Amino acid sequence: DVKVTQSSRYLVKRTGEKVFLECVQDMDHENMFWYRQDPGLGLRLIYFSYDVKMKEKGDIPEGYSVSREKKERFSLILESASTNQTSMYLCASKGGTEAFFGQGTRLTVV
Amino acid sequence: AQRVTQPEKLLSVFKGAPVELKCNYSYSGSPELFWYVQYSRQRLQLLLRHISRESIKGFTADLNKGETSFHLKKPFAQEEDSAMYYCALSSYNTDKLIFGTGTRLQVFP
Numbered sequence: 668d669v670k671v672t673q674s675s676r677y678l679v680k681r682t683g684e685k686v687f688l689e690c691v692q693d694m695d696h697e698n699m700f701w702y703r704q705d706p707g708l709g710l711r712l713i714y715f716s717y718d719v720k721m722k723e724k725g726d727i728p729e730g731y732s733v734s735r736e737k738k739e740r741f742s743l744i745l746e747s748a749s750t751n752q753t754s755m756y757l758c759a760s761k762g763g764t765e766a767f768f769g770q771g772t773r774l775t776v777v
Numbered sequence: 778a779q780r781v782t783q784p785e786k787l788l789s790v791f792k793g794a795p796v797e798l799k800c801n802y803s804y805s806g807s808p809e810l811f812w813y814v815q816y817s818r819q820r821l822q823l824l825l826r827h828i829s830r831e832s833i834k835g836f837t838a839d840l841n842k843g844e845t846s847f848h849l850k851k852p853f854a855q856e857e858d859s860a861m862y863y864c865a866l867s868s869y870n871t872d873k874l875i876f877g878t879g880t881r882l883q884v885f886p
Contacts, residue, residue: 702876715873715874723871764867766865768822
């Protein structure tokens with residue numbers, strides 16, 4: 668059973684905090700993605716990584732950074748959380764044509 | 778630039794009615810097109826992909842390169858089809874995967 672696991676289901680952080688969202692996959696996939704999911708806006712790509720230490724900006728990278736030190740782990744970092752980053756964050760990994768998703772992390776910034 | 782457009786935010790039908798969820802895309806090369814579905818309280822998952830030309834849960838989608846469309850169809854909707862549907866596009870060159878804004882399908886009894 669393939670697995671993409673996000674470290675937290677729910678997070679509440681204060682404005683200005685540094686926030687780490689972790690994602691781990693056990694499928695040996697090369698490609699990993701971070702999206703945010705907002706009503707009416709769909710899934711918007713923040714960053715993706717096509718190999719260890721390799722990354723590419725998506726459509727909305729501002730205010731975010733990522734880290735991929737190991738193939739199985741892809742971290743999303745909010746350097747200084749702001750209220751407009753309150754959202755559902757989805758991680759995905761993709762080896763062939765199909766992407767597999769994590770359960771999501773609902774982040775609230777207060 | 779890659780772009781996926783789903784014009785309908787919400788589509789409501791009665792059980793047994795035909796369903797068509799629209800998807801248009803823009804991409805300069807040869808894209809891979811997908812439909813993903815998210816049922817209530819479940820993870821987003823792949824429904825079907827254009828290269829397979831398959832029918833999953835009675836749904837089909839045909840890639841029309843002339844109209845740059847990949848509409849999802851089902852002749853007779855069921856209540857269990859109620860979910861959020863996302864059209865997605867990937868590049869053969871970069872594996873970048875982008876999604877549309879999604880359409881919520883509600884099937885009433």
